Amino acid sequence: MPIQRRALLVAAAAGVLAAPRLARAQQGGGRLVILGGGFGGASAARFARDHHPDLEVTLVERSPRFTTCPYGNLVLAGRRDIESITFGYDRLAARGVRVVHQGATAVDAGRKRLRLADGAEIPYDKLIMSPGIDLRWGAVEGYDEAAATRMPHGWIPSQQPITVLQKQLEAMPEGGVFVMTIPDNPFRCPPGPYERISMVAEYLQRAKPRAKLIALDAKNGFSKQPLFQDAWAELYPDIVEWRGASEDGRVVRVNPAAMEVETEFGDKVKGDVVNVIPPQMAARIAREAGLANETGWCPVKPATMESALVPDIHVIGDACIAAPMPKSGFAANSHAKHAVACAAAALAGRAAPPATYFNTCYSHVGPDYGISIVGVYRGTPQRLEEVPGSGGISPRTAVLGERAAEHRRLEALYADGWYESITQDMFGIA
């Protein structure tokens, strides 16, 4: 969006926001403010604008453009370019969302205001927070922001574009070693590291067939594990080596100068490229607003996604504790729609609708080879639980028999369909 138009939009937003709106809440409308324009926040803004015309919808997002994590692994594999996974907010603005491109610095929950970096304050009746994650610098000894330039994480696109890791991968010598370190649960996108292993292996096989990939994992099990391991054995048997915690896979220290990582029991592994996916927590604004507990993540009421700690605030997406749901973009989109419905109901004095949440996460593991995990969940005042008998992962190849190739091909195709649908939804494209 041209700077001038953005400035106008922001100014318009500020003008409207300054006007008193006291009577609105009684009418069933009200001021819905959404922090974070990613998978949770953008989806919430879109859904609120489409289905709750009586709400004033303001979306606060620091960056003018959003690059998705999903499909970033395909950029690594050289299958996509970064522009094709980057989006702006003009379509949401055109649909009537007030988009404010500012960093939020604090939440004043007492006065129900969101404070912005430029000093402005945005009053809200209901606030939906979807600020995503921060990395826990130092949780792996030696892994700080400086180390991350030598050993990229590629896990938060607004802090480090995936192209940083991609350039290192391309520059890696023939017969080189790509080392990846993977954290314990919970973290953003449980299947993400394993899709990345697959996509890096696909690239290596094509471009540097003598290279190796060593993945060092702090866990013994992971999402879609049998499917990923079947695929690696089938597609990349000489490239991928995965070591879990029981094989001393937990990395506790890094030495960026030596391009070396060190495991719990002192094994040192050197890489030509080192991708460190460090432990994570809810983004700073959520922690500073008192929305997080001692785990660093934000507890919520499973029936409404309202904060368990601060009234009139919903916390959705990766920042919240929604286990057994994974921290995924699909889940954030599902939380978003339900949170908007609950916020609107509360403002109109109605009971919250029953809570059903969804997740479908596809992973690409090779050309025409996709796999998925599905979950359907219900939230009650007591708990969030998976509907018994539902969900689960794609069948293993041995089970599918001769239908396997077609099944994998379709899931890879459907993954592309999912990506297109969800980004069209979030950014108001269709």
Add this chain to the structure above:
Amino acid sequence: MRKATILALTMLAMPAAAQERGLLLAGACQGCHGVSGGGSHGIPAIAATHRRAEFAAILRDFRENRREATVMGRIARGYSDEDIAALAAHYAARD
């Protein structure tokens, strides 16, 4: 034509809560079938493609494992009969 009018009238008569239930459940469908249910990338269109009873029968077939699926069986097994009815009302009512 007459059917469509009757459907539209039943939609109007449907309690707001049931309509909202359909809308919220449809959020999951939209994730892959597109915001307005039009489908893409080999994912079939689901909006206004079937009458209500047919739509519900397809979902039940997925749930009961009577219809070959990649992901739909796993999803449909999370739905109650009421959920399926609400989804059928949501999508079939658009024709």
